[in-house]
Amino acid sequence: MENVPLLEGLHVVDLASFIAAPAAATMLGDFGADVVKVEPPHAGDTYRALSRVPPNPQVDGVNYPWQLDNRNKRSIALNLKSPGARPVLERLVAWSDVLVTNFPPRTRAKLGLEYDDLAPLNPRLIYADVTGFGEAGPDAHLPGFDVTAYWARSGLMDVTRQRDAPPAMNIFGSGDHATAVTLFAGIMTALYRREKTGQGARVTASLLAEGVWAASMWLQAILVGAKNPRPVDRIHPPNALANMYRTADDRWVLLAFANEDKQVPLFLKAMGHPEAAENPRYADTASRRANSAEIVALLDKTFASRPLAEWRELLDAAGLTYGVVQTLEECARDPQLVANRIVVPIEDGSSEPPLTVDSPIRLDQERKVPPRPAPDLGEHTESVLRDLGFDAAGIEDLRKAEAIV
Numbered sequence: 001m002e003n004v005p006l007l008e009g010l011h012v013v014d015l016a017s018f019i020a021a022p023a024a025a026t027m028l029g030d031f032g033a034d035v036v037k038v039e040p041p042h043a044g045d046t047y048r049a050l051s052r053v054p055p056n057p058q059v060d061g062v063n064y065p066w067q068l069d070n071r072n073k074r075s076i077a078l079n080l081k082s083p084g085a086r087p088v089l090e091r092l093v094a095w096s097d098v099l100v101t102n103f104p105p106r107t108r109a110k111l112g113l114e115y116d117d118l119a120p121l122n123p124r125l126i127y128a129d130v131t132g133f134g135e136a137g138p139d140a141h142l143p144g145f146d147v148t149a150y151w152a153r154s155g156l157m158d159v160t161r162q163r164d165a166p167p168a169m170n171i172f173g174s175g176d177h178a179t180a181v182t183l184f185a186g187i188m189t190a191l192y193r194r195e196k197t198g199q200g201a202r203v204t205a206s207l208l209a210e211g212v213w214a215a216s217m218w219l220q221a222i223l224v225g226a227k228n229p230r231p232v233d234r235i236h237p238p239n240a241l242a243n244m245y246r247t248a249d250d251r252w253v254l255l256a257f258a259n260e261d262k263q264v265p266l267f268l269k270a271m272g273h274p275e276a277a278e279n280p281r282y283a284d285t286a287s288r289r290a291n292s293a294e295i296v297a298l299l300d301k302t303f304a305s306r307p308l309a310e311w312r313e314l315l316d317a318a319g320l321t322y323g324v325v326q327t328l329e330e331c332a333r334d335p336q337l338v339a340n341r342i343v344v345p346i347e348d349g350s351s352e353p354p355l356t357v358d359s360p361i362r363l364d365q366e367r368k369v370p371p372r373p374a375p376d377l378g379e380h381t382e383s384v385l386r387d388l389g390f391d392a393a394g395i396e397d398l399r400k401a402e403a404i405v
Helices: 021-029 046-052 064-070 083-095 105-111 115-121 146-152 172-198 208-215 216-223 259-270 276-280 285-290 294-302 308-317 328-332 335-339 381-387 392-400
Strands: 011-015 033-039 073-076 098-101 126-131 201-206 244-246 254-255 323-324 343-345 356-357
Touching: 011 021, 011 083, 011 244, 021 033, 021 098, 021 126, 033 392, 064 328, 073 381, 083 115, 083 335, 083 392, 098 172, 105 172, 105 216, 115 126, 126 172, 146 172, 146 208, 201 208, 244 294, 259 276, 259 285, 259 308, 259 328, 285 294, 308 323, 308 328, 328 335, 343 381
Parallel strands: 011 033, 011 098, 033 073, 098 126, 126 201
Antiparallel strands: 244 254, 254 323, 343 356
């Protein structure tokens, strides 16, 4: 018997734009859910144009972010501002198991898209929404992107830089994709609750909450009275063995020694200085912290004497924990990605299909749906409307009402 995808038969309405909420819907689609993306006519989801916004790379003829976050969906172009669209929306809500949105609260209220507006239409509906800064408080109405809410507001942008360096712009979508995983988890939790109670639920997530969760180890320290940590000075860090060093061929190696008592002697032997283990300035954790700048100066000189390949060989032989700061090009070619299906081919009918990044949740006992091309704007408008029970005359009436084009 063929292994049917886990979420086959689950109906999802993607009533959202840009990244976090649509990406959560994509994850549902990865496990077989039927996802219908609702977009405004003519321009569609503004995310369709993001690949043209600097500093994003541009690839001729390939809308790569749209493919990434909207694969395996059907697109219906629906003008929610038209009164004629309301019957379509209500049928979509009645049809759906899950509805995801990220409209700001004021827009949801204006369009009649609040949970309290839609839940009466479907008592089993899982209504999942993402905001920038949460549902309450003085800034609940503000629009939020991951760079403003996840990175900047949470404190992450301040501490993930070298001291005296300006904050850096992070890759667009990095906070959104983390938030999408949280929203997916919330949706699946609500579906489990529905199995037990028969009732729908509202699921919420915010970019700010996700950023705070990502920064929570140090934020928790602040909450209990710690001194505010400042951006690290690489040449005078709190811990020279959790620091970055440049090799002779201009590559960076990140040391990450969690068990110093065991790893430091191995490290000093690999570096060719086993006698340093007896030096009282480096002999224990306290002395190494007190002399971190001196250690960094020594390690800078040592790492600069050999290329990365030689250091990898030495550190691997000693069984030490370290990382190589890879470029994105190197990461794209990393054999671990293909071996673990972190990247998978798009089923586009070509003989050499391009690869796309898979969503990170997987179950050994469940297969995912192979990624198919993301939809063109309104590509499935008529087929979705027929699924909702509209006949040819009804579809024509919707056109006359300017609910669809």
